[in-house]
Amino acid sequence: ETGVTQSPTHLIKTRGQQVTLRCSSQSGHNTVSWYQQALGQGPQFIFQYYREEENGRGNFPPRFSGLQFPNYSSELNVNALELDDSALYLCASSPGGGLNYGYTFGSGTRLTVV
């Protein structure tokens, strides 16, 4: 299967709970990046994983954590959810370490924290 797949597509959680979002990278891609997009704004970089290691992190608190698996799929975990965590979470995969390589984006997971 080609393309980037994210699951779930929509999710509602209560403040204080924990959430795990999943991303299957495009075949042949070893780099996955996660982004948070609040309503009406451009995406913000959360972190990137390259060959199972974190390869860069944006300005997000430690309660945002991630994993990349040997098959290069990835998870984004958010602990102690806050109302402001409500956003569209996008992942994108690329075939290299991130520089000068095309990105393929997933359709996103829309998280609502109530």
Added chain:
Amino acid sequence: KNEVEQSPQNLTAQEGEFITINCSYSVGISALHWLQQHPGGGIVSLFMLSSGKKKHGRLIATINIQEKHSSLHITASHPRDSAVYICAGNNNDMRFGAGTRLTVKP
């Protein structure tokens, strides 16, 4: 000031019009991306540029490295072009503009 600025924020055009969306960046980048985001949220990568110009169908993207400026042009616009267009600079991580919301009316 954002590292990646787009203009205009919103754009309404009549079907058939020529459209230009501008992007200026203040950080060093190795490549610039133009992305299209539809109301459902999914993002499609349109172009990745590091110099010059690229064309795909009715879409043309240009970049001027010295001026740190890029433009996305749509010729013969169509209502199905209605979407949010986002430019993003890439240098290890992506820095996104806030997007330009384009509405093309029939």
